[in-house]
Amino acid sequence: MFPSDSLVPEDDPSLLFTGAGMNQFKPYFLGLKKDVKRATSSQKCLRTADLDCVGKTAYHHTFFEMLGNFSFGDYFKEEAIAWGWEFVTKALKLSPSKLWVSVYEKDDEAFQLWKTKVGIPESRIVRMDAVDNFWPSNAQKDGPNGPCGPCSEIYVGETTGKGVEIWNLVFTQFDRQSDGTLKNLPQRNIDTGMGLERTASVLQGVESNFDTDNFKKIRSELKGLMSSGENTVQENAAMDHARAAIFAIADGALPSNEGRGYVVRKLIRLGSDHLEKAGSLRVHRSFFRLVPIIVDIYGSVYPEISQRKQTIASIIENEEKAYEESCKRAENTRQAAMTADEYAFMLYDTFGLPMDKIKDKFLKDGLPFNEAKFSEYMDEQRERSRQSTKIAGEIFGKKGSYHLIEGLSNTVFLGYEKTKYQCRLLRAAKGDSVVNELKACEEGLLLFDRTPFYAESGGQVGDTGTISGNGLMAKVLDTQWIEKCVAHKVKIESGHAETGKTYELAIDSERRTDIMKNHTATHLLHAALRKVLGDHVKQSGSLVAPDRLRFDFTHFKALDTQSIGSVEELINTEIRKNITLDKKVMPKEKAMEAGAIAFFGEKYGEEVRVVSIGDFSKELCGGTHLRSTGEIELFKIVSESSIQAGVRRLEAITGRYAAEMIKRDEKELKSIADEFNIQHETNIPVELKAIKNRVESLKNKALNLAADQLAEASKKKIEEAKEVKGIKCWDLALAGADVDLIKKNLSVLDSEHYSSAGFVYATFLGQPKYYIMGSGDSVQRGLNCNEIIKNVNQIIKGNGGGKPNFAVGGLKEPPTTPEQIEAIVNTGTANIISFIKGI
Numbered sequence: 001m002f003p004s005d006s007l008v009p010e011d012d013p014s015l016l017f018t019g020a021g022m023n024q025f026k027p028y029f030l031g032l033k034k035d036v037k038r039a040t041s042s043q044k045c046l047r048t049a050d051l052d053c054v055g056k057t058a059y060h061h062t063f064f065e066m067l068g069n070f071s072f073g074d075y076f077k078e079e080a081i082a083w084g085w086e087f088v089t090k091a092l093k094l095s096p097s098k099l100w101v102s103v104y105e106k107d108d109e110a111f112q113l114w115k116t117k118v119g120i121p122e123s124r125i126v127r128m129d130a131v132d133n134f135w136p137s138n139a140q141k142d143g144p145n146g147p148c149g150p151c152s153e154i155y156v157g158e159t160t161g162k163g164v165e166i167w168n169l170v171f172t173q174f175d176r177q178s179d180g181t182l183k184n185l186p187q188r189n190i191d192t193g194m195g196l197e198r199t200a201s202v203l204q205g206v207e208s209n210f211d212t213d214n215f216k217k218i219r220s221e222l223k224g225l226m227s228s229g230e231n232t233v234q235e236n237a238a239m240d241h242a243r244a245a246i247f248a249i250a251d252g253a254l255p256s257n258e259g260r261g262y263v264v265r266k267l268i269r270l271g272s273d274h275l276e277k278a279g280s281l282r283v284h285r286s287f288f289r290l291v292p293i294i295v296d297i298y299g300s301v302y303p304e305i306s307q308r309k310q311t312i313a314s315i316i317e318n319e320e321k322a323y324e325e326s327c328k329r330a331e332n333t334r335q336a337a338m339t340a341d342e343y344a345f346m347l348y349d350t351f352g353l354p355m356d357k358i359k360d361k362f363l364k365d366g367l368p369f370n371e372a373k374f375s376e377y378m379d380e381q382r383e384r385s386r387q388s389t390k391i392a393g394e395i396f397g398k399k400g401s402y403h404l405i406e407g408l409s410n411t412v413f414l415g416y417e418k419t420k421y422q423c424r425l426l427r428a429a430k431g432d433s434v435v436n437e438l439k440a441c442e443e444g445l446l447l448f449d450r451t452p453f454y455a456e457s458g459g460q461v462g463d464t465g466t467i468s469g470n471g472l473m474a475k476v477l478d479t480q481w482i483e484k485c486v487a488h489k490v491k492i493e494s495g496h497a498e499t500g501k502t503y504e505l506a507i508d509s510e511r512r513t514d515i516m517k518n519h520t521a522t523h524l525l526h527a528a529l530r531k532v533l534g535d536h537v538k539q540s541g542s543l544v545a546p547d548r549l550r551f552d553f554t555h556f557k558a559l560d561t562q563s564i565g566s567v568e569e570l571i572n573t574e575i576r577k578n579i580t581l582d583k584k585v586m587p588k589e590k591a592m593e594a595g596a597i598a599f600f601g602e603k604y605g606e607e608v609r610v611v612s613i614g615d616f617s618k619e620l621c622g623g624t625h626l627r628s629t630g631e632i633e634l635f636k637i638v639s640e641s642s643i644q645a646g647v648r649r650l651e652a653i654t655g656r657y658a659a660e661m662i663k664r665d666e667k668e669l670k671s672i673a674d675e676f677n678i679q680h681e682t683n684i685p686v687e688l689k690a691i692k693n694r695v696e697s698l699k700n701k702a703l704n705l706a707a708d709q710l711a712e713a714s715k716k717k718i719e720e721a722k723e724v725k726g727i728k729c730w731d732l733a734l735a736g737a738d739v740d741l742i743k744k745n746l747s748v749l750d751s752e753h754y755s756s757a758g759f760v761y762a763t764f765l766g767q768p769k770y771y772i773m774g775s776g777d778s779v780q781r782g783l784n785c786n787e788i789i790k791n792v793n794q795i796i797k798g799n800g801g802g803k804p805n806f807a808v809g810g811l812k813e814p815p816t817t818p819e820q821i822e823a824i825v826n827t828g829t830a831n832i833i834s835f836i837k838g839i
Helices: 021-029 077-091 106-118 196-203 215-221 232-250 259-278 289-300 301-306 309-332 341-349 354-364 371-389 509-533 561-577 589-594 655-675 681-720 739-751 776-780 785-797 818-838
Strands: 039-045 064-072 099-104 127-128 147-154 164-176 182-195 227-229 420-430 431-435 442-449 465-469 474-484 485-494 501-505 539-544 547-552 581-587 607-611 617-620 635-644 647-654 722-724 725-734 756-764 767-773 798-803 806-811
Touching: 021 039, 021 064, 021 182, 039 232, 064 077, 064 196, 064 232, 064 756, 077 106, 077 147, 077 164, 077 182, 077 501, 099 341, 106 127, 106 147, 147 182, 164 196, 182 196, 215 232, 215 289, 232 259, 232 289, 232 301, 232 309, 232 371, 259 289, 289 301, 309 354, 309 547, 341 354, 341 371, 442 474, 474 501, 501 509, 509 539, 509 547, 509 561, 509 607, 509 617, 509 635, 509 647, 509 655, 561 635, 561 806, 581 589, 589 607, 647 655, 681 725, 681 756, 722 818, 725 818, 739 767, 756 818, 767 776, 767 785, 767 818, 785 798, 785 806, 785 818
Parallel strands: 099 127, 725 756
Antiparallel strands: 039 064, 064 182, 099 147, 147 164, 164 182, 420 431, 420 442, 420 501, 442 485, 465 474, 465 501, 474 485, 539 547, 547 647, 581 607, 607 617, 635 647, 722 725, 756 767, 767 806, 798 806
């Protein structure tokens, strides 16, 4: 029995999400792995191909659980058919009189097995075409290339040809070639699948998956969020999308604008819409409130969602908030210098509005909606997405390196205790081919029976070093895993590496020590963040390199200076204590009971290695660590940033790198003190504050003078301005005005009820900015400064944005002549006029 794989496939470029039980067994289907012949699993799956059907039918889902039995060159059709029937009729106790089966129309063998082996009447065996009963669907004609085969399905239904498919048996026996021919595979496989939700609905005697016991519990919670109304379709879709989003987030797919994150964002937004349409909600942003009941139902089987319950709820709530704000912005935007079709796609692609909301808006605004043209834009976007995410077209990609390790036993890792060791070379590879030797100046992979080199894993980079002996001198450039074998990427400097011979493998010890400092510091950082910010902090990614560490974690706002200081102080205190690290191998269950934290994205066996730092930190980790915290010497955070909604990133340095940074800082402080004639570095903050106050005083005087000039000039400009559809369009170029002054002038315009839209180019302290502003009534009539500035930015190569009544832009390359400034002003004014004409 194999545990469910993550929804986010590891090292599989053909998939956004795990969509079938067979995905984790691809190397076995290809014959590249042979350590097991049979397998079973219950796999969590996520598919979006039938997204529009979810909620409308009884059986479509985005998230579902797939039960599977697999044979890799072991049993085949006869056993799979007989055992499938036995399980359905005897274990599930379904009446044979209520079952019928389908086979591929050309699969006479399967037809005869059902008829003679199982004893099903011919009248209850239906032959179906390659679209319905060949996997992948119609593969011989349409592809993709690779393993494929006919299917046979078991249906529940008293009438032949009608009912519910409960079990699908795929007989993977062919290898589809580029010309469409089917070659027999050297190894015939079985891939069976039974949807848990669909099976539950049959056994519980209900009409729909959404009426089974687990969904009834979710629906009861959903009803509690509503004050009126009932819409089963919308309720079903909301429950489905909530499950999908929760499990995807738990496995590391967080909302974003591309790839897996785009799917998660879409699921949350659609789920929020469905929930809103299901009834009148008592509170806004209710979709995230479904998280507790779903976690309660599934958490005992899938502990990863229980461990991240609070984080998942917060991420979904934040995404709902962002969606609300996006909907408000979209509602206030108007069609500008673009076609109705382009405008519709902008609402979808930029603002994230679903199709029905776009149609409602177009109906309200009196705009034509061209569904065919919209579909064209969607197809173009999908193609761009496929290219950007590099999702491969082949279901069974053969670019993996499993064939390089065929027949090899697992590499014994010696690196916890040894930095060099005599090891026997088992295999060499050049490019994608196994070779007997690597010669001087060649690069390739070397695999040994054992190694002190750490292969990249858990965020820790692979070791580098040297391989020598028997006339060989080679540099190890990197170390990576191929399944359970360690591959050393090398460049041969002299001699040759020959399989069967013994060589000395020596890691770069200084580099390894720097890596260990950062890895042990990463554990301290994780614990310190949880103590300062709260237990909701969970790791969502890391990098442990020799010169730095990077740590991504769940948190929903930027860390202030005080929090960063507290985290640093906690860690440096533990370093000064010089605590001895405790490293033990124990059963995973015992480790979790002891409070060990599992690192995100890692897979663990039944036996795990637990790294403890006193009472401060306890984590599951296979990486290399120091003997004691004092060896870290010093810890310093160098940056804090956001990488996506609900996820922050800290970068830090340790040891000699931190000491060097402090020396550089001290040197810079000394330079500042000398520049401003400050007697001692400790006086710098006081002296700089005094300088800042003097600068502010001069700035205020300049601004007060500019304010009078700006108010007078802008009023004069408006009085003389040309009207376009009742709105006066004006422009102005001046010096000595900052954003606060411009905004103040805008309030003056509003207070005097000007119906106007203006473009202002201004410089302040040598920095050029441009502003687009509009009076309140102009905005009510459709003016949107943020949309106008986007067009201006593209033309003059600027950047910036804002709100419908006020937007600010900046230039990478400031103008150097009056003519260039005039061109910028003219461009801004022309775009304002063009936009107003379109509203």
